Amino acid sequence: MDKLLITGGRPLEGTVPISGAKNAALPIMAATLLASGVHTLRNVPRLRDTRTFARVLELLGAKVAFDGNVCTIDSTGVNSVEAPYELVKTMRASIYVLAPLLARFGAARVSLPGGCAWGPRPVNLHLSGLQAMGAALDIEHGYIVGRDVKLIGGRFGFDVVSVGATAQLMMAAVLAQGTTVLENVAVEPDVTALGDALVACGARIEGLGSRNLTIHGVATLKPIDATIIPDRIEAATFAAAAAMTGGRLRLERVVPAHFEAVLRKLEEAGSTVERAPDAVTVTGPSRPRAVNVVTQPFPGFPTDMQAQMIAVCALASGTSLIEDTVYLDRFTHVPELARMGASIELRGNVAVVRGVDRLYGAPVMATDLRASASLVLAGLAANGDTLIDRIYHLDRGYETLEKKLGAVGARIERIS
Ligand code: EPU
Numbered sequence: 001m002d003k004l005l006i007t008g009g010r011p012l013e014g015t016v017p018i019s020g021a022k023n024a025a026l027p028i029m030a031a032t033l034l035a036s037g038v039h040t041l042r043n044v045p046r047l048r049d050t051r052t053f054a055r056v057l058e059l060l061g062a063k064v065a066f067d068g069n070v071c072t073i074d075s076t077g078v079n080s081v082e083a084p085y086e087l088v089k090t091m092r093a094s095i096y097v098l099a100p101l102l103a104r105f106g107a108a109r110v111s112l113p114g115g116c117a118w119g120p121r122p123v124n125l126h127l128s129g130l131q132a133m134g135a136a137l138d139i140e141h142g143y144i145v146g147r148d149v150k151l152i153g154g155r156f157g158f159d160v161v162s163v164g165a166t167a168q169l170m171m172a173a174v175l176a177q178g179t180t181v182l183e184n185v186a187v188e189p190d191v192t193a194l195g196d197a198l199v200a201c202g203a204r205i206e207g208l209g210s211r212n213l214t215i216h217g218v219a220t221l222k223p224i225d226a227t228i229i230p231d232r233i234e235a236a237t238f239a240a241a242a243a244m245t246g247g248r249l250r251l252e253r254v255v256p257a258h259f260e261a262v263l264r265k266l267e268e269a270g271s272t273v274e275r276a277p278d279a280v281t282v283t284g285p286s287r288p289r290a291v292n293v294v295t296q297p298f299p300g301f302p303t304d305m306q307a308q309m310i311a312v313c314a315l316a317s318g319t320s321l322i323e324d325t326v327y328l329d330r331f332t333h334v335p336e337l338a339r340m341g342a343s344i345e346l347r348g349n350v351a352v353v354r355g356v357d358r359l360y361g362a363p364v365m366a367t368d369l370r371a372s373a374s375l376v377l378a379g380l381a382a383n384g385d386t387l388i389d390r391i392y393h394l395d396r397g398y399e400t401l402e403k404k405l406g407a408v409g410a411r412i413e414r415i416s
Pocket of ligand 1: 023024026093121122123124125126127160161162163164165186190302303304326327369370397
């Protein structure tokens with residue numbers, strides 16, 4: 001199993017090109033099932049998760065080809081409606097195929113994802129939303145099963161804001177008969193990007209970017225031709241790397257507004273941020289100041305940056321309170337950071353981070369994608385060598401991470 005060896009203590013300086021967003025690419029890849037034909041997706045990050053999603057589509061009968069970051073998906077020959085447990089258990093986002101299969105074929109057999117490393121992560125909203133649109137779904141032997149489904153317009157209000165369920169119901173509604181009203185939807189850029197891609201191929205969606213959507217079903221859609229938006233979490237992770245190492249990084253090919261909540265926190269912690277229309281330059285302080293953070297759905301501070309922000313605060317002067325209100329148990333990085341000398345006390349879903357003067361390199365273990373990113377940040381700022389095990393988690397969500405970090409001065413090496 002590959003490991004990453006990082007020798008820390010160097011400020012990072014230079015330019016980092018930011019890749020396409022994993023969490024925007026995955027639902028758009030699923031949406032290619034909605035229309036028969038050849039779809040072209042550009043700026044798709046080459047990651048384990050996009051490869052896994054390609055596998056899911058291939059199992060359904062699609063043909064998927066990558067040429068660099070251009071992904072061509074021919075969904076003409078899709079002839080299966082089953083997404084098996086073996087794949088869904090490795091990537092929860094596989095559940096995105098559910099609505100497109102129901103919309104196009106009136107049937108689906110999709111494994112329930114089960115738990116995840118940091119908690120239950122239910123899919124009840126996906127199911128009750130689809131049921132509100134006329135889909136009778138059964139749970140059979142661990143699978144969500146729909147037969148003879150005819151999606152019809154309905155009204156569904158989310159009691160919890162959900163990125164995944166919003167994307168799922170959008171995909172169901174665009175081909176449903178009649179009009180669907182979705183209330184209290186997620187407005188994450190990834191969700192809006194899916195909506196934009198659907199509108200460009202003929203869907204009728206009103207209110208994109210707002211909390212309420214009205215979707216008028218259409219009979220058919222044209223194939224998708226879309227460019228995936230920049231990855232705001234990758235960009236924010238590099239911004240945190242500049243902040244934490246006292247470096248200066250220019251992040252190119254970004255939409256600054258997509259990670260403004262993180263940039264503001266880094267400014268509050270002492271970084272200087274220069275914003276351009278499609279680039280951001282972050283200059284870190286000699287030592288960050290403590291800040292308090294509460295994660296929220298977009299446009300709030302993203303839960304996907306909670307672990308990385310804890311790493312920044314681990315070295316700050318003063319005590320920071322980092323609260324995750326989206327996922328209450330997403331703290332598997334805390335004991336690993338403690339092995340590097342961080343002083344963090346968990347009180348329920350709040351991490352009390354008492355900044356220390358120094359972190360020390362240590363052998364640590366990656367437990368999930370963003371937890372791994374926090375260990376990389378800590379390793380970059382620590383004294384000595386950090387050896388991170390199980391980095392396949394990182395490969396799920398950061399395209400050529402060690403290459404990008406190496407190019408801006410990090411001493412980082414993948415050991416096979
Ligand atoms: N929730 C429910 N019921 C549901 C769905 C969600 O109660 O049916 C709850 C969740 O338990 C959570 C909250 O709603 O408390 C928000 O979850 P959401 O559905 O928004 O999360 P998701 O769609 O499963 C996506 C990203 C995650 C990111 C979250 C929150 C993708 C593929 N995944 O997950 O990304 O943390 O939104 O922003 O888009 C990552 O990239 O590392 C990652 C985990």
